[in-house]
Amino acid sequence: MFEGLQGYHPALLALLAGLFTWGMTALGAATVLTTRDMPRSWLDAMLGFAAGVMIAASVWSLLLPAIDLAEAAGKPPWLPAAVGFLLGGGFLRLVDKYLPHLHLFQPDEAAEGVSTTWRRTTLLILAITLHNLPEGLAVGVAFGAAHVLGGGEEAATLLAGAVTLAIGIGLQNLPEGAAVSMPLRREGLSPGKSFFYGQLSGVVEPIGAVIGAVGVLLVQPLLPYALAFAAGAMIFVVVEEIIPESQSSGNGDIATFGVMVGFTVMMVLDVALG
Template sequence: MDEIIAYFETLDPVMAAFLATLFTWGLTALGASFVFFFKTMNRALFDGMLGFTGGVMVAASFWSLLAPGIEMSKGEGFEKVVPAVVGFGLGALFIFGMDKVLPHLHVNFRMADKEGVKTPWHKSVLLTLAITLHNIPEGLAIGVLFGGAAMGLEGASIGGAVALAVGIGLQNFPEGFAVATPLRGQGMSRWKSWNYGQLSAIVEPVAAVLGAWAVMTFEPILPYALCFAAGAMIFVVVEEVIPESQQDRYTDIATLGFIGGFMVMMTLDVGLS
């Protein structure tokens, strides 16, 4: 792992963010590829994976984003926490707005429960858009961290950015399968099911490049940008991931998955930062 961090330290931060999110996209595609071998997934395992995803996102929001954002903010007392409060709130409001506009359907929900503006789009598109929506803050977070670390700002490190990419990649793996499996179960071909599954994460490299470029161009926004990504991810976990994992009788397994995901992400961030 030290060699990987050293390699990323030699790269342009925008390229580093792009490569890191190609990795997270690749794990999504790998997870979706299991649809070539399995038509369904055990529901207990499925809910546990959803819980794991939520745990990773919550831990990343604090350890990788909020804490560094507060640490690098200027001032003392209430003044120091202002960028975190503003950025966190704006991030949540951004996803709230997207949630109301973008047509999508959460995993494990019925077509009658689709959200956003009314549309005749097929369930496959709506499922893909739901996962795409919560991949935006994940890619943004990775890009912002790489940009901040490259500028030598306190609280941001290449190790932390790599840890975040690894953690998000781990939870993207079951996400790809989570999108592809129900599509395959509805009779869609293996190839099309895989394609929709991997497509949900293609937005991450785009968001990462934009995030890295933005903080390097407008350095003062970094604390706000970190906390913006955190607010967006927390909104996604509370509004989407947790409800999805609680739709069946395996709520305890989903909760244990959440705890496991939190522990893994916390360990990665502290260990690699």
């Protein structure tokens, strides 16, 4: 289905995919221009949906291909996936520990990272940027993986998986953009500033996508590790940030159902398109 894309440089494809996911973030953030507020239950359902998409994408689009590639190379199939997955989570833990940020719906004293005098809005944006970075890296690594394999059925499968991954992340960025801009509006920012900062959180995705694609091209033997690394980074964000936020206001059942819907949507996309 996507064979025609194989002639393009993976960094270009990664950039275009990252711009798409950023655009979906901006589109979701634009809802703040038409409404002042949104029920917290809706926001929690959106966060749950985003978590479900990221969990499914980590499995179908990243971990399973990493296992298959390792097996094809004659390595223990589980080793690169396990090592890369843990390294991805460990990397995000270090960033989470030192980068000043504040999760949505949290009071100022709950800010994490090194101590700083930065404004609350800045800390909120940094938290969402930290969330979006693994998504951009995952998209870039997926496109880079398809290019490294050259041609053939396996490369075509990875390319389809990369496109599916970009579509899935774009879909979850749509409600996520609203889940970012709406709380900023409640913080007292104008609709224009709330939209600007909401879409700004997605800028890191095309940047991360290009870095991921180029990184894979430079270090081709580490491809299975890179795929698993991106998966570990995303799962860390889901478990450490997104799910706790979606469950923090008494809307646990709604948020959990959102996770299941998001997981199902991403699973269907990956099987249908891949």
